[in-house]
Structures are given as structure tokens and as C-alpha cells.
Amino acid sequence: xxxxxxFSSASAGAAALALERVTCAFAGKATGERYTAVSxxxxxxxxxxxxSVVGPTGCGKSTLLNVAAGLLAPSSGRTLVSGAPLAGINAxxxxxxxxxxxxxxxxxLDNVVAGLEFRGVARAQAVDRAREWLVxxxxxxxxxxxxHQLSGGMRKRVALAQMLILDPEILLMDEPFSALDIQTRQLxxxxxxxxxxxxxxxVLFITHDLEEAIAxxxxxxxLSAGPATHPIGEFPIDLPRPRDVAEIRLSPRFVELHEAIWxxxxxEVLKGYAQGKR
Amino acid sequence: xxxxxxxxxxxxxxxAIWHIVILGIVFAIWYGITTPGLVSxxxxxxxxxxxxxxxxxxxxxxxxxxxGKIYPHLAITLWETLLAFAIGSLLGLAVGLWLxxxxxxxxxxxxYITAMNAMPRVILAPIFAVWFGLGVLSxxxxxxxxxxFIVFFNVYQGVKEVSPVVLANxxxxxxxxxxxxxxxxxxxxTSWVFSSLxxxxxxxxxxxxxxxxxxxxxxxxxxxxQAEGVFDINTVIAGIVVLTIFALxxxxxxxxxxxxxxxxxxxxxxxxxx
Numbered sequence: 001x002x003x004x005x006x007f008s009s010a011s012a013g014a015a016a017l018a019l020e021r022v023t024c025a026f027a028g029k030a031t032g033e034r035y036t037a038v039s040x041x042x043x044x045x046x047x048x049x050x051x052s053v054v055g056p057t058g059c060g061k062s063t064l065l066n067v068a069a070g071l072l073a074p075s076s077g078r079t080l081v082s083g084a085p086l087a088g089i090n091a092x093x094x095x096x097x098x099x100x101x102x103x104x105x106x107x108x109l110d111n112v113v114a115g116l117e118f119r120g121v122a123r124a125q126a127v128d129r130a131r132e133w134l135v136x137x138x139x140x141x142x143x144x145x146x147x148h149q150l151s152g153g154m155r156k157r158v159a160l161a162q163m164l165i166l167d168p169e170i171l172l173m174d175e176p177f178s179a180l181d182i183q184t185r186q187l188x189x190x191x192x193x194x195x196x197x198x199x200x201x202x203v204l205f206i207t208h209d210l211e212e213a214i215a216x217x218x219x220x221x222x223l224s225a226g227p228a229t230h231p232i233g234e235f236p237i238d239l240p241r242p243r244d245v246a247e248i249r250l251s252p253r254f255v256e257l258h259e260a261i262w263x264x265x266x267x268e269v270l271k272g273y274a275q276g277k278r
Numbered sequence: 279x280x281x282x283x284x285x286x287x288x289x290x291x292x293x294a295i296w297h298i299v300i301l302g303i304v305f306a307i308w309y310g311i312t313t314p315g316l317v318s319x320x321x322x323x324x325x326x327x328x329x330x331x332x333x334x335x336x337x338x339x340x341x342x343x344x345x346g347k348i349y350p351h352l353a354i355t356l357w358e359t360l361l362a363f364a365i366g367s368l369l370g371l372a373v374g375l376w377l378x379x380x381x382x383x384x385x386x387x388x389x390y391i392t393a394m395n396a397m398p399r400v401i402l403a404p405i406f407a408v409w410f411g412l413g414v415l416s417x418x419x420x421x422x423x424x425x426x427f428i429v430f431f432n433v434y435q436g437v438k439e440v441s442p443v444v445l446a447n448x449x450x451x452x453x454x455x456x457x458x459x460x461x462x463x464x465x466x467x468t469s470w471v472f473s474s475l476x477x478x479x480x481x482x483x484x485x486x487x488x489x490x491x492x493x494x495x496x497x498x499x500x501x502x503x504q505a506e507g508v509f510d511i512n513t514v515i516a517g518i519v520v521l522t523i524f525a526l527x528x529x530x531x532x533x534x535x536x537x538x539x540x541x542x543x544x545x546x547x548x549x550x551x552x
Binding site: 103163 | 441443444446447448449450451452453454457461462465466469541542543
């Protein structure tokens with residue numbers, strides 16, 4: 001069982017994405033009290049590496065991801081993208097949100113086109129590429145459907161195409177499949193792995209589902225319960241690739257890893273639960 | 279697209295029959311109490327003085343349309359409505375977007391907006407008559423003040439209620455501030471404008487007619503004003519009937535346009551025909 005120390009502070013300048021000692025404190029609206037969501041958290045994603053972050057619900061996982069995306073400026077600490085400090089929106093990253101982020105007034109095709117449109121790509125060319133991507137995520141023939149006419153799984157595919165068409169170096173994913181039923185979810189996870197294997201991106205994947213984290217990742221980072229969340233464990237996942245997320249769950253090594261990580265995660269989940277009850 | 283048939287409600291034909299029957303009953307009562315026979319002649323005439331006679335009203339309406347006398351008046355009223363609606367909507371959209379996106383400006387403007395909205399704006403009509411004369415402009419101005427606030431508040435709301443996730447997503451996709459305005463705020467705001475289309479078109483119509491009624495030389499409101507001056511109640515009611523019919527037609531057109539423009543909005547119980 002591999003248990004690495006909380007973080008191996010920023011290894012060289014080569015990391016695709018590095019959060020360095022990030023702390024995020026929010027001023028409470030009513031009381032004026034400061035709430036520290038994330039405290040002194042460091043996470044490194046190497047180029048082409050798939051890293052999952054697991055933690056109890058409400059521990060500030062999304063906050064970390066928003067910092068990595070440049071949507072949120074940390075109170076202290078910094079984000080390095082390929083060694084360069086991040087200022088403003090992280091242009092090298094694609095972000096897949098937990099809830100629906102598609103523009104409801106645009107059909108599937110125009111949603112996928114959006115990113116290219118913002119970059120000033122000619123309409124005809126952008127549409128051609130968007131069509132290709134819709135085919136790649138299995139949505140050929142659904143180009144002119146509006147988000148409300150698509151199922152939850154289909155909307156996630158559109159969101160995936162919308163993100164990947166820009167060919168970002170880093171994928172930030174915030175529990176992207178948590179709203180899906182288990183079958184659709186496993187399908188989507190396999191598709192994500194296929195797309196990722198075809199063109200290795202660096203992935204920072206947030207989830208509260210440990211099985212999902214192990215099945216997808218090269219490395220799993222465990223966060224403590226909030227407030228003042230920080231990484232408390234790091235586990236390399238040495239399962240062979242390519243993987244099938246449904247089958248790999250049955251392998252003995254998977255069970256071993258699951259047990260080891262759960263051992264660390266469990267007490268944090270219980271802490272989080274106790275806080276929730278208070 | 280097919281909607282699940284609502285069996286609990288009476289059928290279309292049945293509803294239409296009900297609508298006609300009720301209208302018939304109203305007319306029958308109206309006719310009965312204003313015609314000597316059921317009530318004595320003195321009473322019938324007295325009631326007719328206040329309520330008019332249905333057959334006379336119909337005659338006036340038919341006469342208006344066959345002689346063509348009504349058309350220039352109707353055209354003026356509809357033109358005023360259209361102008362008031364267009365100008366009011368554009369102003370409301372522009373100001374709504376601007377204030378919703380600049381918190382400082384909206385904080386400064388807030389008490390004034392509230393005050394102007396609370397003010398009974400119909401009372402501005404005499405002022406507008408002084409400023410813009412008795413022609414089309416003063417009616418349009420009145421209609422604009424009525425339409426503006428409806429559109430303004432809807433746009434303001436629309437911008438405030440843009441989903442933060444959709445916004446963050448667009449920013450991650452590389453949208454500049456201007457592109458956010460065009461691709462996120464504007465569509466979101468216009469959808470709110472469209473959903474208030476019925477009210478704002480109705481208000482534009484109210485502005486036009488009330489403006490005409492308070493002082494004008496043309497328009498359906500002017501016809502009503504003239505008839506009222508000589509106690510010609512039949513013509514007054516005929517004017518009201520014509521206005522009602524055109525209000526309904528406007529409303530029908532708005533419903534059609536709305537359906538076109540808001541295709542992306544989910545409708546209840548919508549299933550796909552296989």
C-alpha cells in the first residue's frame with residue numbers, strides 16, 4: 001500500500017498544473033466571520049497525468065478547482081500552469097461543471113461552436129469541427145436539439161465536446177457525472193477514458209465517489225473534511241490501462257486500493273457527516 | 279412535437295360552444311333590457327341611454343368598416359402602439375442591461391427608478407401633449423413610459439438571474455466581456471423581454487388610446503372622445519368593441535412570435551412523435 005506524504009512540494013517546473021499552498025478564506029455574509037474553505041493545499045498534476053481528488057461532500061473540492069481554473073483568486077498561495085504563475089482565467093484549461101453549463105438558448109451544435117466562436121474562428125470552419133466533435137461523442141443527428149430536449153447524459157456529452165473542441169492541455173472536471181444514473185455514468189466514464197487515451201491531457205478530476213476516482217485515475221488525492229481542507233493522502237493507482245470502469249472494479253488490486261484509500265477517507269467522511277449534523 | 283391530450287378538459291368544439299353561448303346570453307340580456315317589450319319603453323330608453331343598443335353598436339361597427347371611415351383612425355392607433363412598443367422595448371433593454379451590469383450606476387439610479395415606476399404615469403399625458411403637441415408623438419411618449427418599465431424590470435431580472443455556472447462556463451471557453459454580453463446576457467435578457475411581450479404590447483396599446491382620448495385629432499380614442507361629447511353611447515361602445523378586437527388580434531400575433539422565438543424553452547409535457 002503506497003502512502004505518500006501529503007504533498008511532494010512542486011517537483012521541477014515541468015508540472016502541467018500546480019496548486020502551491022493555496023488558501024481560500026471567504027468572509028461570511030451575515031456574521032462577518034471568516035470561513036476558511038481551503039487551507040494550505042498543494043496539488044500537482046504532471047503532463048498527461050489523470051489525477052482525481054476525493055473528499056467528503058462540502059469539503060471545498062470545487063473551490064480548489066475554481067482556483068485552478070482562474071475563476072477564483074486564492075487568499076494566498078498561487079497556481080502554476082506549466083511553470084508560469086496564473087493570472088486571470090486559465091486559458092490552457094477546459095472546465096466541465098457539475099451542473100448544466102450549456103447555454104439553454106443555443107442548440108447542441110451552437111453550444112459546441114461557442115468556444116471557437118469566442119476565439120474568432122470562421123463560422124463555416126467552426127461548424128465543421130463542431131459536427132466532427134458531436135460525432136465523436138456519439139451525438140450525430142442531434143445537432144439542432146436544444147439542451148432541454150436532450151437527456152442528462154447527452155447534455156454531458158455536449159459539454160464534453162464543448163470543452164474538448166478547444167483542445168485544452170488541462171481538463172478540470174468537477175463531479176461531471178454525479179447527476180447521471182449508474183449505467184450512463186459508466187458509459188460516460190469509459191468514453192472519457194477513450195478520449196483521454198487518444199490524446200493524453202492532464203486531468204484534475206474532482207469526485208466524492210472513490211470507486212470512480214480509482215477506476216479513472218493515475219493518482220488519487222484524498223482531502224480532509226472542511227473547513228480548512230487540505231490533502232491528507234496521495235495514492236498512485238497502478239492498475240493496467242486501457243481500463244473498463246465496470247470490469248476493473250472487480251479486480252483484486254482495485255479492491256486492495258479501495259480498502260487502503262477508504263481507510264484514510266472514512267474518518268474524514270465521518271467528520272464531515274458530524275459537522276453536517278450539527 | 280405532440281402534447282399529451284388533456285382528457286380532463288372539455289374538447290375544443292365543446293369549449294367553443296360554451297364561449298358562444300355565454301356571449302349570446304350577454305347579448306340577449308343587453309338586447310332585452312334596452313328594447314321596449316320586456317321592459318316598458320321609458321325604462322328601455324333610459325337604460326339604452328347609458329348602455330347603448332347592441333344592434334345600433336353592430337350597425338356603427340359595420341358602417342365604420344364598410345364606409346372605410348375607421349381605417350385612418352385605426353392605422354394611427356396601431357402605428358402609435360407599434361412605435362411606443364418598439365422604442366419602449368429598446369430603451370428598456372439598453373438601460374436594463376446597462377444598470378444590471380454596472381452596480382454603481384444601478385445603486386445611484388435605484389430610488390429614481392422606483393419613484394418613476396410608482397408614479398401613475400398616465401398623468402404625464404397632459405405634459406406630453408404640451409411638449410409634443412396633439413399628434414402621434416405625445417401618444418408614443420406616453421406608451422413608451424408605460425412599456426419601458428415593464429421591459430426594464432424584466433431585463434434587469436433576466437441579467438441578474440443568469441446562471442453563474444453558464445457564465446463561468448462561457449468565461450472558461452474564452453468569452454471576452456463583450457462576447458459575454460452578446461452570447462449570455464443579451465439572450466437571457468431578451469427571453470425575459472419576450473415573456474413580458476403580452477403585457478408590454480397591451481401597455482403600448484393603452485398608452486396610444488389613453489393619449490388619444492385625452493387630446494388628439496385622429497385615432498380610435500379620438501372617435502370615442504367625439505362620440506362621448508354628444509352622448510352617442512352606441513358609438514362609444516362600438517369604439518370599445520373595435521379596440522377589444524384589435525387588442526385580441528395583437529395578442530394572437532404576439533403569441534405566434536413568442537412561439538417562434540422561444541423554441542429553446544422547455545414546454546410542459548412535451549413528447550416526441552415517433
